Amino acid sequence: MNEAIKELQPKEVWNNFANLNEVPRGSKKEEQVISFIKDFGDKLGLETTVDKTGNVIIKKEATKGLTDRKTVVLQSHLDMVHQKNNSTNFDFDTEGIKMYVDGDWVKADGTTLGADNGLGVATIMAILESKDIAHPPIEALFTIDEETGMTGAKGLDPNILKGDILLNLDTEEDNEIGIGCAGGVDITALREYEEEENPENTVGYKIEIIGLQGGHSGMDIIKGLANANKLLARLLYTAYRDFGLRISTMRGGGLRNAIPRESEALVVIDREDTNVFLQQMLVWIDEIKKEYASLEPNMDISIQEAEVEGKVMKVEDQMEILKAIASAHNGVYRMSPDIEGLVEASNNIANIEVADGKAKIKCLTRSSVNSTKSDLAHSLQASFELAKFKVKQSGDYPGWAPNPQSEILKILDEIYQKQTGEQADIAACHAGLECGIIGNHYPEMDMVSFGPTIRGAHSPDERASISSTQKFWKFLLQILQEIPSK
Structure with a gap:
């Protein structure tokens, strides 16, 4: 070849x-x-x-x-x-x-x-x-x-x-x-959470997002492409709010400098709510696809019944983690006021791993102005610390x-x-x-x-x-x- x-x-x-x-x-x-x-x-x-x-x-x-x-x-x-x-x-x-x-x-x-x-x-x-x-x-x-x-x-x-x-x-x-x-700085947020046995009379599902464009988290961030981790958290948050969805695991993204293309979660839903839940999920998925129709033509969001063998997160911990992901800035933070068309600062929520009582979220924050980079990094740190994460900044480069x-x-x-x-x-x-x-x-x-x-x-x-x-x-x-x- x-x-x-x-x-x-x-x-x-x-x-x-x-x-x-x-x-x-x-x-x-x-x-x-x-x-x-x-x-x-x-x-x-x-x-x-x-x-x-x-x-x-x-x-x-x-x-x-x-x-x-x-x-x-x-x-x-x-x-x-x-x-x-x-x-x-x-x-x-x-x-x-x-x-x-x-x-x-x-x-x-x-x-x-x-x-x-x-x-x-x-x-x-x-x-x-x-x-x-x-x-x-x-x-x-x-x-x-x-x-x-x-x-x-x-x-x-x-x-x-x-x-x-x-x-x-x-x-x-x-x-x-x-x-x-x-320049850039790595933001890593870590916390533990409590687990409990799956509630009785529930059905397990795998929610998966694939087919996004992804790309370079610096050069391509201005395009407004979808971030699989943010979309997954959005679906899980609304599904908990309306149907009491419980999360067993979440995994998405890869390297910090790559916009996440894929993300997935194992969840459970009360058996009596499954028909309405599945119908509503299709509505939410269709909304997201319409929002990104011109940017992400190959986006595929699926939900399929799956066996969930592990435990689920306690509700309080689940909501804190989902709110942290929802509130953490992703994408362009500030355009340069001096150079037309240049992104000054941005953040990429690059990788999420939630399983076995431990949650880890990795970001890459970039800026051509050190003070703006510091401001955005501290903003992200505040969002995660409010959700009881311990936050580490590392790998800072000019x-x-x-x-x-x-x-x-x-x-x-x-x-x-x-x-x-x-x-x-x-x-x-x-x-x-x-x-x-x-x-x-x-x-x-x-x-x-x-x-x-x-x-x-x-x-x-x-x-x-x-x-x-x-x-x-x-x-x-x-x-x-x-x-x-x-």
């Missing part, structure tokens, strides 16, 4: 991407891909280092005629988001990604593709192994664990790089040159402040206009990029971010544009030739 990918142009990039995607590389499970990249550098005879955090640095001397140019750091992250459809049988820890071509798109078979940020990694690999591509001195920086904490960037040795310019290859619109991004006067930005802008005849979209984004953290280590380094067009990142709908990758490759090659002198 992946052999067809290797025939795509530019072959230098797609061959490396196909080889990279044979290697399991989930966040915090990067041992195999670290070894893969280290071996890649060693076989090329290039100076290759793995730092104490696990980042891989490969250095390559400039080609003839460009030895007087500034040193460029080419940077991408090795890890990828692991998400798959419920119906897909796949083991991310042992299997390589199965890819196929669909028109102008490269897609994966029921899983995330790993183009975020595998295409950036593959592109850097192509530069490192090239024999005929003109380039200045290169320091290739492959970071780890970008997707679940940016611990690679945080742990980067502030003395290991000598580069003057950093090109981050992790932007997902090929007409965009990134000059800023949001945003990347835009520098419109950047020298390398001006070079990229001019090249883009010459190659396309159009203006590049010079913008900050609501995603978390490593530039802000790396910039803390290297405050004098001039930075920009760009990349090929990728859609549906962090979801099994992830896909990468073939024609856009060609455009991106041409753009990068010209940039490397026009890096300024020292």
